[in-house]
Amino acid sequence: MTKTLITLTAALAFGSAAVAEEVHVYNWSDYIDEELLTKFEEETGIELVYDVFDSNELLETKMLAGGSGYDVVVPTGTFLQRQIMAGAFQPLDNSKLPNRENMWDVIQDRTNTYDPGGEYSINYMWGTTGIGANVGLVTEALGEDAPIGSLALIFDPANAEKLADCGIHMLDAPTEMIPAALTYAGWEGGPDDKSDEALAAAEEVLTAVRPYIQKFHSSEYINALANGDICVAFGWSGDILQARDRAAEADNGVEVVYNAPSEGALMWFDQMAIPVDAPNPDAAHKFLNFIMDPENMAAASNYVYYANGNKASQEFLVEDVIGDPAIYPDEATLENLYTVTPFGPKEQRSLTRLWTKVKSGT
């Protein structure tokens, strides 16, 4: 009944889409060069409706409820895997995606964990989760030999206490923070361990530094870091690099650096997929193919400072991007990156409960 109602509403809301040729794209905030959107409209004559989100949880709820009205969405690998199992996506029609030959086998190999053979998705961007630091403020608080590239900077209470005054932000995303805490603790089960013992160990690390954390938020740190309002953020590589660039543009004396933690960093993949009930799957395929064009993909990476899974795009990347080991890591760093798998429903409940406890003390 509800399903019929939802479909009916979707049909009413987007029924006209098929006539006017619209494509609805739902992507992460600050995640594309907006000129590409106009370029797509000019090349195809399809009207592009672009909408943004800043949490995988929000996207997943829309996908599971169905009838979202979106044609292209961009979940992270672990979330994608679970949504594929729930039947949220349609298989891609490779005959409509000739640009797929431009993709990079190294990244495809790694994303096979989440979506074997890329049956449902293509890689958009990938990156690491790590530490953004305001060099001036951090050395002022901790001295010249501050462990700026190490997890000890934020997870060692002695350091965190000294940094509390200038401000520490962390991602409001337990799936990112728990593996990092486990890596810092040197947990023998590895960062992807989801047992109760592992969660307890991570909780201990996080609770010890909780009093020194100013805020848990997944997008505010870009501006806060760039303006010099905070001195350290644990966040996504490209976001911190955007903060670095905004600070440099503003010429406000703030110098931001990004480091993938030396103890090991989480590597994640954002994948473009087409919902099973997309109103215009044909246009969605056109959009994916457009994005996989080497020059377009390079334009997006040059703008957002994230690496992409498109081999052919690399010759169009500016030196700032392709030559920066924080974006395209060298072999040695690549060895040091780990990936994680999704949480099951029961594990997820323990995880959320732990996260509430860390944040609110209850």
Place this chain on the structure above:
Amino acid sequence: MRRLIVIAIPYLWLLALFLIPFVIVVKISLSDVALARPPYFPQWDWSAGWQGIRDFFAELDFENFIFLTSDDLYWKAYLSSAKIALISTFLTLLVGFPIAYGMARAPEHWRPTLMMLVILPFWTSFLIRVYSWMGILSQGGLLNSLLLSIGLISEPLTILNTDTAVYIGIVYTYLPFMILPVYAALEKLDGSLLEAAEDLGCSRLSAFWLVTVPLSRAGVVAGCFLVFIPAIGEFVIPSLLGGSETLMIGKVLYEEFFSNRDWPVASAVAVVLLLILVVPIVLFQRNQQKQAEAEA
């Protein structure tokens, strides 16, 4: 027949916009979480006919409600939300009553303008107004700069991301809901009653206390309900203005729904919240009715 239609319209309204959605929520709260679309089990299976419906009901149970009692997070969140809602309702009344009183006592030709001024903020999106409070209350914000520049404080106050900011946000947002019913009650007040009280030897203050306050009670009660009920389930204000440690049931519900993807438990939380709200309201109404009967 015409009377029947007139009566039926509000009931149909309640049925379509309250009862049916509520029954759906109750149904989900009795289901189990599943990795599917939508993410719960069982679903209605029309094709299986009568047997399908019986199977459907056999799958429902109260497991999720029992689960809520196993973790003290939930009742702590209910209590903390009730506390925040109660205090903010009281503060709203404290601010709203004098404004409504002033409006009702103002010359008649001013009243439409004053009324307009109270309603005017609604023309801007609620979200934008709450966001602008972030700019006012932050460390380097308007309020702190003002207080610093006049020398009232020497260090900026931390208001944003605390419970104080939540109270400010709720009082600001819901103030019109308090002012309007109180104003409506005060405006109808017959001025000659006050004159009579004063003629009979009441001071102005005791006339206010003995005449105005009791006669505006219906408006005050309506205003308090209009503020308290949305405030207890408030999500946007605590998540934008409150800190990570502000515990409210709206945030818990969000976590259940979005982070845990556990729609059944989220629905159970919502059903319990509704019961918590409905029971005292019904008791209160009964009490009011009894009083009215006793007086008559």
